[in-house]
Amino acid sequence: MEPICEAKFHNHSYGFRPNRSTHHALSRVVSLINIGHQHYCVDIDIKGFFDNVCHKKLLRQMWTLGIRDKSLLCVISKILKSEIEGEGIPNKGTPQGGIISPLLSNIVLNELDWWISSQWETYKPHRISTRHLGFRQYARKYTNLKCGYVVRYADDFKIMCRTYDEAQRFYHATVDFLKSRLGLEINPKKSKVVNLKKNSSVFLGFKIKVVKQGKAKFGYIAKTSMSDKAITKAKRQLKERIKGIQKEPTSEKVTQFNSTLLGIQNYFKYAVTIYMDLTEVNYSLRRVIRTRLRNNMKHMKFCETSVNFKRKTKGIQPNTKIYAVQNTPLLPVTGIHHKNPWNFSQVICNYTETGRNKVHSNLKAIPKDVLNQVIEDYSKNKVLSTR
Structure with a gap:
């Protein structure tokens, strides 16, 4: 399953994948701040992600990715519905501690990765020519699209944006996508839009904040700490x-x-x-x-x-x-x-x-x-x- 999935996973999904680590995810966030000037962060905490994965939706996502061996899908279905002592047969969720659970979690959230990416990072314009640099800069400056980049490690992900308005639009759109497409709820107390110049955001155990550096107009860099x-x-x-x-x-x-x-x-x-x-x-x-x-x-x-x-x-x-x-x-x-x-x-x-x-x-x-x-x-x- 892994070779098929690796070819379809998003480039900036770093959790439970070969050759990738938490430090690669941290480096991506720092690069977006230092080079891309993405100073607003969308923090979304999925409520009980591993316990609320829809089995039917997961099997459909596996079929869409190219895993179409019905015998294998049948085995995965039996693993998901294996009886838990004292609780019975689960209707949703993935087995905690199972060797295949990390891969299944990436399959579920891969749809979210590509949807966020399609809003800006991998969006292909049709009306305005981007062959010349002037047209490309004009299109970026006057677009109505939401500018944002996703970085995900398992169920912990950040959406980095340039402005507060774009971050707010991404926040509400992502919450709606999680609920309508994946059947997942968020924790409203832990989900928010963070201005990294004023407040810090925690990602994978690191506290990230944007601080002033030098006298240049865009003289802000990422400061990371425990x-x-x-x-x-x-x-x-x-x-x-x-x-x-x-x-x-x-x-x-x-x-x-x-x-x-x-x-x-x-x-x-x-x-x-x-x-x-x-x-x-x-x-x-x-x-x-x-x-x-x-x-x-x-x-x-x-x-x-x-x-x-x-x-x-x-x-x-x-x-x-x-x-x-x-x-x-x-x-x-x-x-x-x-x-x-x-x-x-x-x-x-x-x-x-x-x-x-x-x-x-x-x-x-x-x-x-x-x-x-x-x-x-x-x-x-x-x-x-x-x-």
Whole structure:
């Protein structure tokens, strides 16, 4: 099913698709703000999306996409209607946690992607010639169409617009489309139009806001940071790991703390203010570490750690003192630098020869010693331990 669907999915749908990630979706939104000057955002929250998918509509959408094997459609229908213990046979919704549920959710919302795109991005004009640049600029300036671009990750999507009027028109049109065509309701408390110059919008755990940059007329850029919810969650997770080290001060528990912190750093390193956000997290953790680990920890210099450990951190001076338990150092919370997200190359695809070559050419850019080190660390299960 996936090869057929991949050929029909919208270019800027990034959720649960091969070679795509949340950072590609974030990069697309940032590019629309910095280059396209799309400073108004339409936030729409679908109420209970995975529990309200219409089975009949989904099977019709699969047929339209080109999946016309009736035996396969029959199997999908039986999966959707499989009995749930204590609840019976569901009339709507996709199985939570099912291996095929992410693909089915993309099939449902693919119709929404192309409808939003047809309003502006992929709209083909007929009356005004766009062969010359002057006609194209005139058509864009005096059009009555809604200018907007969709970026979607699973059921979380944004529509980026230039003006408040266009954003309002997209908001009401999208709400009507979801209800009339897909049978889905929205959460009115979480759905709104956001002026990114005045307020922020949360997307995939990142808080996005437009700030002034320079003195130019269009001198506005996107400022990304960890959302308040993400900061609170990071504090809670790391404090729980510290409590685990207090109860059982072993190298394995320290490695679990380091793994959790490394996951947070690697995910949010694409936020512009990542260092400031993690400084806030670090401030709340210092007292917890000193109180709970005072009898089990010692100090060691950063230069005394292993080469592998140093590779995991950025911007730490050699003489900086760090905490260690059982000679296993704890990763510094603020030991990370911001990294600019890259837009996804639409050429990449696992099901075309050109796309596969592009995937392998990207892997060649990784040094062999780094790949060998990753393989060695994984096999030994000692990614962050000292030597």
